[in-house]
Amino acid sequence: MIQLLIFAPFLLGLLLLIPKPGLLASALVVGSVLLQAGLAIAFAVGPGSGFLPVGSFELPFQEYLILAVELLLVVYFVIAAVRSRRLLPLVLALVQGAITIAGEGITSKVEVATSWTVDGLAVLMVLVIGIVGGLIVLYSLGYMRRFHEEHSRTPDRRSMFTAVFMIFLGAMYGLVLANDLRLMLLFWEITTWASFVLIGYSKDKVSEKSAFLALSLNLVGGIAFAIGNLLLASTAGTLELSALGGLGAGVAAIPVACIALAGLVKSAQLPFTPWLLGAMVAPTPVSALLHSSTMVKAGVFLLLRLSPALAGRLTGDLVALVGILTFLLCAFMAVAQRNSKRVLALSTVSNLGLIVVCAGIGTPQLLWAGFFLILFHAVAKALLFLGVGTASLGTGSLDIEEMGGLIVTMPRLALLMFIGIAGMFVAPFGMLISKWTVMEAFIAGNSPINPVILACLAWGSATTVLFWTKWMGTLIRTADPAAPTGLLEAGTSRSEGIAEGLLAFIAIVSFAAFPLASSWIAEPWLRTAALPFAPAAGNVALALAMVSLTVLLPALLVVVSRSRTKALSTAYMSGRSNGPGLLFKGSAGAEKAVALRSVQLEGLFGEGKLLPIGIALGTLLSIIMLGTVIV
Amino acid sequence: MNYSHLWIALAYLVLGPLLGGLLSGIDRKVTARMQGRMGPPLLQPFYDLRKLFSRRIDPVNALQYPLVASHLAFAVLTGFFIFLGGDLLLIIFMLTLSGVFLVLAAYSTGSPYGKIGADRELIVMMAYEPMVILTLVGLFRVTKSYDFWGIAGSGVPLALLLPGLLVGFAFTLIMKLRKSPFDLSTSHHAHQELVKGLTADMGGPMLGLVELAHWYESVYLYGLVFLFFSFNPLAAFLGPTVVYFLIILIDNSTARVKWEAALTAGWAIALVAGVGNLIPFYLRGLP
Amino acid sequence: MSTLEKSPWLIHYDASSCNGCDIEVLACLTPVYDAERFGCIVTGDPKQADILLVTGSVNNLNEPVLKNIYEQMPEPRAVVAIGACAYSGGVFADCYNVKGGIAKVIPVDVFVPGCAARPEAILDGVVRAAGLLAERRRAMGRGKRGTVTEGEAS
Structure with a gap:
């Protein structure tokens, strides 16, 4: 089953390379999406999953396959770096190759008893990859067609695009199921490659630069991972992820720190945030799939898996500090941003930071919270990314200010984005439930770093409210309620509509059914990890009451007020305006339309100010983390 | 949660506005006396509310009414769940939601006045929220209880153990209740550079809903102040009264500040008084 | 007493006053005169106001503004014209751009005399206007539209 799940997307990806964009290709994409999503669901709920069977089979020619693919990737990176004359990626790729070849003798000797693990966390990731990932691939079908209509100078490489998407999904399945660190590193590198290729999709200067930045930083992570593996194999004689927690602190300290560093790079924590x-x-589906709902989750997924080896140790505390620093500073920076995708990116990194905190401290309650942060964030953020993509094609801009009054011009999309934003910060939907669990865990805990983490949580949450509410407010501001609605919505393709609608549906279901997800997946996972936790029944009831009230009350009020509202009035404009649209009338009959812009608080929260501080502090913490284990 | 708490929570639904309106009336009377005026009748807030609900005003758009009504609904529910004995931290997030609805209602008007008021309100929310969360953290940490009744019944002299949090929380009340010097998002007095800011274009019943929400809010906010003094009956009466009086005094003796000052003040007091007060409880365990 | 009479909220518009009457309007709020005794609150938003206080005369530029403010107030509403200018244009009546008193543009209920009007007189005007509002509400309640009665100078 595992083999099928991993290899099917790879094969489908190769198949998708053949046809030119058109009806046949679209049908193939839809078929592949359905097939892999079906496999993922069957894997998660089907007989024989049971959350525990730990596979010990090997891939065909596993040792040579890993070596061959890794070297192929290195060669690809080297050629790409040479062709665009970039030294740093070239050096890093060569180092990576050297380590792979030199370490081969050591790592290949290690016997691995269980090379695959299927636990609740893996099942969650498989579902996220299969369903959320599948919907994003579906969305990209319509989006990319419209993207190329708008960007006629960008070469149309859609076959390659979807093919890489599918291969990426396969690699993600492998990554989350692997227990053998060699296999994990292999899939890890494939996702790095996919990210590199897709960021550089547009083939212009900016995307090339960004692609190489992402490549360089992720190669640093890959190298750290490879070194970790090498050390682990030579000192501890094991390469099983599940065995790390049981190793003595002395033996495992350095490799764990190295692998944790790889996780931090992948999930774009400070100081590595710039790559994300x-x-x-990259085109919006790429951001949605790789850079918010799945690939960056691989980093925190790895850290959650490492958590038994981090919890209660200095390395774990330092990882948690990196996470909370990222959480706080990225939430701050999002306040001053008006580029919608950048806000989403910063908020993604910020939330990943929170998961990193959970992994670093690793108490059962925090792991539970980390699990749900992954779930809710993947769903809500994917929905938001897709919404932003559609909105940007409609309004022709990624600027949030251009989304002003989207409730009039694209009412359906505005509603979907409302659901997504509500999922990100409104109590007690998804993210807030997890955030609240995190806070209570730290209130009860006794570590001296707790007040620091709690303070950061308090400040981060406060700023989060500001930038999301600001965005919601922009979506619903209406200068002229009588304006015709849905003007910009006509161009939306069917695949976009279906993907967004389904994601919104999944989002609402997952908010309302989180106790089921908890008792079916999260709690069994924590039990198998010998860290049992279940949320208190009273709080679950309260949260559910709040969820239903938060959904039903405003909806009910909208209906009631619609039936009772007979006429609309114009906003008060100091007596200066009359007629539709808000105008200021000046002397000599001059008219000036009202143009509203949101607060940015650039002076306090500007990226130019905070990012360097964050990078400096993040670098410091990372160096301390490596330093303490080596010394 | 038990039945006696349910009765109290239900009583809050009915008596909350009466108590809140009375508090507002006392506030206006005391304010007038501080200024050497006679002031309005004690029941003036109720006259005002009755008048507002007797008015008919067309909303500016289809969302304005439901958003304002949601603001009230969630303010009421916040108090209801507090007195029912739910987890305070979870409920405080609901309080934020109530504020968010009001801000969204103001944004939806598209009016520059409402919009600037909403922006300022958001900044003020951002200024006081860390302190509110830290206050709850302190209460939880010291009493090991997560709900209103558990904390109230703990018998721990919270005002003495957590003076920083008490001062900080009283400070956030000034912001939360939109009192001077932090009344920058709207205006209760004659300064009208933003017309009415946050509540611009909300007339008649809509303003009535906002006012009602304000009354409900003030009741449970003073309820939270009461928690600090719940260890002793005399203190339980005097403490919140003194805090209430001081807030009115500050309201009457300060001039409105800019948003930068509001943000700096809110965050500085949360950092110094809030975090400062918390740290000992994590370094040395419980006293 | 009716609900409207007990809580008359005011909005003040300075048409083209010399600011003399405006100062006196503000004086009404001071401790000496204390308009809040009568439940008065000065608001900036016509949608929240019950009584419109106008000082100064109407000219071509402020005429639409005055009308707009008046129209945005909920019904029943009352208008108090304060001072000689608001009554007839006062000393500016012959100015090239002045149209005259407030009543030329919107129906006025109470005229408060004076140049400038005294705070006591202004308060008296407000109280009378509040009484008119209550009457008008009762008339509306009986299904009749409130008729605009020109109030006499107090």
């Missing part, structure tokens, strides 16, 4: 911000130049 740069990656936003």
